[in-house]
Amino acid sequence: MFMKSISLKLRIAITLAISILAAAAADKKxxxxxxxxxxxxxxxxxxxxxxxxxxxxxxxxxxxxEKQKGxxxxxxxxxxxxxxxxxxxxxxxxxxxSVLVHNVSxxxxxxxxxxxxxxxxxxxxxxxxxxxxxxxxxxx
Ligand code: HEC
Numbered sequence: 001m002f003m004k005s006i007s008l009k010l011r012i013a014i015t016l017a018i019s020i021l022a023a024a025a026a027d028k029k030x031x032x033x034x035x036x037x038x039x040x041x042x043x044x045x046x047x048x049x050x051x052x053x054x055x056x057x058x059x060x061x062x063x064x065x066e067k068q069k070g071x072x073x074x075x076x077x078x079x080x081x082x083x084x085x086x087x088x089x090x091x092x093x094x095x096x097x098s099v100l101v102h103n104v105s106x107x108x109x110x111x112x113x114x115x116x117x118x119x120x121x122x123x124x125x126x127x128x129x130x131x132x133x134x135x136x137x138x139x140x
Contacts, residue, residue, distance in 0.1 A: 031107045033096040039136050040129035047077040051134050054127050055080075058120055081139060092139040095132035104128055 045051070055074040061067065063074040072084030080100075083089045089100040103114040104123045115122070123131075134140075 031102045031105075035107055036096060036101060036105050036132070037125035037128040039095060039132035040126065042130060042133050045130060045134040045137055046140050047080065047134065050130055054123065054131070058115055058123060062115070062119075077139075090135055090139050092135060095135035098135050101128065101132055101135065104131065 042050070052075075055063070059074045062069040063072050065073075065075060068084075070084040070086070072089065073079035073082075081088070081090055081092075086099070089098065089103075091097045095101050100114075102108050103112050105128055106113045106122060110117060113122075
């Protein structure tokens with residue numbers, strides 16, 4: 001009886017340990033922000049003037065009027081700031097912490113790369129730098 005209860009506890013402990021390990025393995029790869037393309041030195045960067053044209057070319061087909069993948073629209077400043085199914089994707093003033101910057105920079109999980117693999121050309125370092133400058137200047 002004693003032995004049986006020990007082995008039951010042991011089995012519970014092992015099951016717990018395995019599920020914790022599995023959860024850790026499934027956890028998102030953390031981003032090495034030092035590898036992000038640097039913020040551009042451009043001044044007065046705005047959504048309408050600088051960012052919308054980039055999103056229009058590369059992102060609107062999945063995050064616009066027709067489709068809202070991840071419940072995210074990028075076709076207006078308000079919608080972009082609102083974010084998607086997991087909440088905000090832009091943190092005004094903090095481009096290195098912004099999910100959108102992580103995703104377009106293709107540093108984390110391949111599942112999160114934007115545009116998705118084989119679904120469009122990746123953004124250039126200059127485009128990412130401009131998006132970073134826009135966010136760092138307050139995402140206006
Ligand atoms: C071919 C379709 C497609 C294109 C093009 C595309 N995306 Fe996405 N995007 C998706 C899908 C699908 C998801 C949802 C992924 C998921 O839920 O795992 C997503 C999710 C996202 C998210 C996360 C939303 C959230 O709240 O979790 C961001 C940020 C994002 N996309 C930004 C962009 C940007 C910026 C571009 C253009 C540079 C872009 N995407 C282009 C399909 C696309």
